[in-house]
Amino acid sequence: MRPRLALVPGEPAGVGPELCVRLAQQPPDADLVAFADPATLTAAAEALRLPLKLLSPGEHAGPGELVVKPVPQATPVRFGHADPANAAAVIGALREAGAACLRGEFHGLVTGPVNKASINAGGIAYTGTTELLARQAGVEVVMMLANPTLWVALATTHLPLREVPDAITRPQLTRVIRIIDAALRRDFGLALPRIAVLGLNPHAGEQGHLGREEIEVIEPVIAALRADGLRLSGPFPADTAFLRPRLAQCDVVLAMYHDQGLPVLKHAGFEDAVNLTLGLPYPRVAVDHGTALELAGRGDADPSSLIAAAALCTQLAQRRVASSPPVGAPSGAMLLNGIAPAGARSIAPEGAHGIAPEGAPTGWPEGGRR
Numbered sequence: 001m002r003p004r005l006a007l008v009p010g011e012p013a014g015v016g017p018e019l020c021v022r023l024a025q026q027p028p029d030a031d032l033v034a035f036a037d038p039a040t041l042t043a044a045a046e047a048l049r050l051p052l053k054l055l056s057p058g059e060h061a062g063p064g065e066l067v068v069k070p071v072p073q074a075t076p077v078r079f080g081h082a083d084p085a086n087a088a089a090v091i092g093a094l095r096e097a098g099a100a101c102l103r104g105e106f107h108g109l110v111t112g113p114v115n116k117a118s119i120n121a122g123g124i125a126y127t128g129t130t131e132l133l134a135r136q137a138g139v140e141v142v143m144m145l146a147n148p149t150l151w152v153a154l155a156t157t158h159l160p161l162r163e164v165p166d167a168i169t170r171p172q173l174t175r176v177i178r179i180i181d182a183a184l185r186r187d188f189g190l191a192l193p194r195i196a197v198l199g200l201n202p203h204a205g206e207q208g209h210l211g212r213e214e215i216e217v218i219e220p221v222i223a224a225l226r227a228d229g230l231r232l233s234g235p236f237p238a239d240t241a242f243l244r245p246r247l248a249q250c251d252v253v254l255a256m257y258h259d260q261g262l263p264v265l266k267h268a269g270f271e272d273a274v275n276l277t278l279g280l281p282y283p284r285v286a287v288d289h290g291t292a293l294e295l296a297g298r299g300d301a302d303p304s305s306l307i308a309a310a311a312l313c314t315q316l317a318q319r320r321v322a323s324s325p326p327v328g329a330p331s332g333a334m335l336l337n338g339i340a341p342a343g344a345r346s347i348a349p350e351g352a353h354g355i356a357p358e359g360a361p362t363g364w365p366e367g368g369r370r
């Protein structure tokens with residue numbers, strides 16, 4: 001099955017449009033439709049001196065071609081200079097694409113980076129595309145970033161650090177963990193996903209001496225869900241949870257907040273990491289990086305994350321369309337675009353996950369890491 005995927009480049013002045021142009025040169029096994037201003041895509045192709053023929057919806061695109069559903073901007077693009085006047089077009093493209101996915105016109109959504117400050121400066125209250133798509137679909141979701149060797153999900157996403165402890169409650173954390181568990185079963189074929197839950201406080205609260213959220217919220221949730229059959233461990237102190245022997249015991253790490261988990265993930269492998277929204281009615285996969293305004297229009301931006309996102313979204317869409325995906329043990333888990341949970345890493349072909357860095361401590365799971 002060849003899926004139809006909606007593609008949203010994101011901030012016009014950032015690297016998103018040129019990454020879409022690069023993606024069009026080596027498209028995934030899917031029919032892409034870009035929701036964007038055609039003039040911006042053309043400008044990006046010209047800046048990179050790459051061929052790009054824009055087609056209308058319904059036409060079939062080959063390499064160097066891209067089907068476009070026009071979403072006009074208020075002002076022409078100036079690479080490197082985000083214009084808040086274009087906020088409505090940026091958000092409009094995301095909303096249109098999301099709505100089309102909900103109507104079943106597309107099998108999945110691939111998105112480039114959005115400049116959160118520019119959107120807000122343009123008068124649109126916006127914290128993130130994850131939240132926007134969740135509201136539009138009327139569901140709760142979980143953000144998970146993944147690279148070929150590490151998966152990190154977040155209990156909270158884009159909110160001030162000061163508000164994090166109050167946002168983590170027993171019902172909320174229960175829902176987050178259930179969404180992760182269900183998504184890893186459904187989309188990745190894990191029979192019993194192993195979720196390692198981090199604590200919130202230093203040393204996971206040091207038995208209540210450094211904070212009580214572990215005792216009052218996180219531990220009771222873990223205990224209740226374990227009793228329900230979920231495979232959970234923790235709460236672990238975040239500073240040692242990412243040590244290699246610990247990672248070998250889980251498929252995904254659940255961090256309590258954005259900057260508890262994502263710096264580790266991005267350090268472990270920035271280039272080919274992707275950002276998934278778990279819990280939506282359709283697969284959404286995004287780049288892991290931001291708008292990188294300083295690189296835009298120069299041809300220096302690395303397209304690996306967008307290419308990985310499109311490939312993964314293609315595979316997730318195919319999997320969802322295929323009748324009742326086989327649910328197997330971790331050893332039978334799906335290897336998606338080289339992205340596999342720790343428990344499935346050994347099924348990757350030799351070298352598929354990159355090579356362990358020189359001097360890497362021994363004990364790192366098979367498959368290595370970047």
Ligand SMILES: NC(=O)C1=CN([C@@H]2O[C@H](COP(=O)(O)OP(=O)(O)OC[C@H]3O[C@@H](n4cnc5c(N)ncnc54)[C@H](O)[C@@H]3O)[C@@H](O)[C@H]2O)C=CC1
Pocket residue numbers: 010015112113114115116117118129275286287288289290291292293294295300301302303
């Ligand atoms: N998926 C999304 O929509 C995301 C959006 N952002 C937004 O992006 C804006 C800028 O955020 P920053 O924190 O500066 O993060 P950033 O990811 O844009 O930049 C961080 C560093 O990575 C480099 N970089 C980023 N993408 C690259 C690529 N494809 N190839 C080579 N180098 C690359 C940049 O040059 C910079 O040195 C913010 O407005 C933020 O809200 C940030 C993260 C994700």
Ligand SMILES: NCC(=O)COP(=O)(O)O
Pocket residue numbers: 114127128129130131262275286288
């Ligand atoms: N750090 C991830 C990020 O900011 C992108 O999130 P989203 O806009 O896809 O919700």
